[in-house]
Amino acid sequence: MQTRPLGRTGLNLPILSFGASSLGQEFRSVKLDEALSSVRVALECGLNFIDTSPFYGRGMSEVLTGIALRDVPRDQYLLCTKLGRYDLAHFDFSAKRVAESVDVSLHRLGTDHLDICLCHDIEFVEMQQIVDETLPALRKQQQAGKVRFVGISGYPMKLFRFVLDQTDLDCVLSYNQYCLQNTRFADELVPYLKAKGVGVMNAGPFAARLLTNSPLPAWHKEPLAVREACRRAAEHCSKHGVDIAQLAVQFSIANPDMTTTVAGSANPNNIRKWAEWAALPLDQQLLADVLKNLEPVKNIGHIEGLAQNN
Numbered sequence: 592m593q594t595r596p597l598g599r600t601g602l603n604l605p606i607l608s609f610g611a612s613s614l615g616q617e618f619r620s621v622k623l624d625e626a627l628s629s630v631r632v633a634l635e636c637g638l639n640f641i642d643t644s645p646f647y648g649r650g651m652s653e654v655l656t657g658i659a660l661r662d663v664p665r666d667q668y669l670l671c672t673k674l675g676r677y678d679l680a681h682f683d684f685s686a687k688r689v690a691e692s693v694d695v696s697l698h699r700l701g702t703d704h705l706d707i708c709l710c711h712d713i714e715f716v717e718m719q720q721i722v723d724e725t726l727p728a729l730r731k732q733q734q735a736g737k738v739r740f741v742g743i744s745g746y747p748m749k750l751f752r753f754v755l756d757q758t759d760l761d762c763v764l765s766y767n768q769y770c771l772q773n774t775r776f777a778d779e780l781v782p783y784l785k786a787k788g789v790g791v792m793n794a795g796p797f798a799a800r801l802l803t804n805s806p807l808p809a810w811h812k813e814p815l816a817v818r819e820a821c822r823r824a825a826e827h828c829s830k831h832g833v834d835i836a837q838l839a840v841q842f843s844i845a846n847p848d849m850t851t852t853v854a855g856s857a858n859p860n861n862i863r864k865w866a867e868w869a870a871l872p873l874d875q876q877l878l879a880d881v882l883k884n885l886e887p888v889k890n891i892g893h894i895e896g897l898a899q900n901n
Contacts, residue, residue, distance in 0.1 A: 592637025598790030608640040609633035610855025615648020630659035632859040636866035644673040653699035673711035686728035714896025746895040762790030794853035796843040
């Protein structure tokens with residue numbers, strides 16, 4: 592698996608990484624052997640950067656990830672988790688909770704340090720707290736050796752500039768904003784991040800199944816026009832014998848500005864398939880056709896979190 596440097600951190604991440612949200616049964620019921628096998632297959636396929644959060648399965652993802660990694664040497668993988676979001680409507684970015692959350696995550700994951708820790712979905716709170724309280728507390732965890740690098744994650748583009756205009760970050764993680772249908776992350780933010788030496792991580796190449804042949808979850812937030820356009824694009828790919836999910840993975844990892852793209856599944860077969868797709872050449876004509884089909888809905892998204900943070 593090809594790797595790229597993450598900003599100025601000195602870390603080299605695989606261009607395709609493993610997202611462990613599915614291990615928390617966020618999307619369907621998951622069997623234990625599926626969950627553990629998914630992590631091991633990811634490592635076998637070179638997806639040795641693992642992204643999780645205490646929010647995913649309300650701790651379940653971290654626990655299962657830790658069990659799966661129990662016999663794996665610590666230098667064989669890189670680990671990212673998050674803090675601040677613990678349930679659908681439970682957020683706590685206080686300094687006290689930062690210290691507690693890091694220690695709990697370390698225990699669940701069975702390690703003495705996190706390679707990256709991110710403030711999770713900060714658009715749901717008053718973001719000034721992140722600058723004034725949360726990040727300084729997280730830097731103390733970094734100084735204590737429990738966390739190597741720190742950053743933030745979320746959906747609206749506004750949140751990254753809001754924080755970075757006031758303080759430094761090692762890296763950021765954006766989701767669903769760099770994919771076949773939406774390239775706002777690259778268009779609006781990446782030049783700013785690169786100028787500051789901030790590491791760039793992308794998640795959600797499938798845009799919550801929008802760019803797959805799977806049925807959309809009931810909670811999907813994109814407008815109907817976006818859903819319909821993506822379904823037409825998927826059908827066009829199928830006519831040419833290609834799964835649109837393959838094109839989605841290849842498109843996301845092809846951009847050299849994206850250090851890594853995080854994709855998640857608790858199905859080991861999916862992970863093997865993604866690794867195979869990553870090694871295949873990108874069909875430029877099919878990509879051009881799909882991007883043309885999606886042009887009328889390009890960069891259309893939704894409001895996430897507090898209105899003022901969008």
